[in-house]
Ligand SMILES: Nc1ncnc2c1ncn2[C@@H]1O[C@H](COP(=O)(O)OP(=O)(O)O)[C@@H](O)[C@H]1O
């Protein structure tokens with residue numbers, strides 16, 4: 001038989017046992033709300049009356065968000081180790097492949113119906129590991145999940161945590177995990193690999209081992225119904241013991257052609273060129289992440305605004321996309337001639353001599369000179385011959 005509101009009652013007990021008065025009082029408030037929804041107004045009233053009699057120290061320390069005592073800080077740097085935000089529902093834009101979106105939805109359902117699932121013996125700890133290349137939407141997905149759940153998002157800055165002095169990291173972790181237990185929220189460990197690299201890593205083995213062990217202990221001590229998200233760009237570096245702590249695992253792939261089209265459309269919005277060849281754009285952006293598409297779109301839009309145009313220039317859009325690939329591949333393209341040769345090699349049809357002349361405001365003859373001649377000193381090393389280049 002399921003016992004109503006057992007989660008809240010256990011949290012109140014946990015708060016008392018850990019001397020975390022804020023945790024107890026927040027969950028008692030939540031219990032009163034739920035009882036009232038059930039029609040148990042008298043019992044709800046009695047709980048609230050008790051809460052009103054809380055020692056002044058507890059009542060005053062609590063801020064409007066329900067957290068007590070200010071954000072946890074690193075003792076050495078005095079920097080906050082947590083960042084709190086409450087992304088409003090509907091404010092986060094995310095384009096995901098169907099399968100990925102479905103898995104996020106299943107996770108949201110598991111959070112919303114946790115008590116029912118537990119009563120049926122089918123609950124799993126609410127912990128999800130998001131992994132994939134940079135810019136594929138991991139941080140954005142965490143924000144989206146928090147906004148859908150209507151819970152504050154508490155993001156741990158793993159870089160701050162690890163950069164702190166030896167031995168201090170474990171203390172920082174403890175403070176973070178204590179803090180998030182105070183009230184329902186989503187704890188998000190971003191750039192998680194900074195904390196959870198494999199135990200066999202050559203660098204600072206002793207310290208890293210201590211960090212991983214402390215991390216695992218903190219995760220194990222966390223209530224199963226506290227929502228924990230972690231994101232990593234380097235999933236291969238994660239310790240297998242870390243993987244086991246996350247029953248929900250979400251790979252975020254680079255967008256495929258159809259998804260790239262969707263992202264381009266949403267990012268360019270009304271700035272899209274009127275006769276744009278959308279299919280060429282999504283084909284030529286193969287390998288680009290959502291973040292790259294966003295960046296290229298913003299660049300092109302800014303260019304349009306400064307030029308007093310209502311639409312992005314199509315050639316300019318492709319130019320910026322191509323240059324962003326050059327950057328990702330590590331080509332510096334220091335001279336104008338390097339840049340022009342790169343574009344020409346990238347696609348001779350999009351970047352015809354005439355189009356290049358228009359984009360760079362020089363004569364076609366001059367462009368031809370750049371392309372044929374031996375101008376840029378670094379041209380040979382930066383130039384990537386594509387098969388269709390003539
Ligand atoms: N799938 C996507 N749909 C929509 N926007 C995306 C997507 N992936 C990335 N972006 C955009 O790129 C930016 C960076 O994404 P982010 O979530 O920080 O990537 P990650 O955390 O995986 O490195 C975000 O501001 C977001 O707007």
Ligand SMILES: [Mg+2]
Nearest residue numbers: 138139190231
């Ligand atoms: Mg990120």
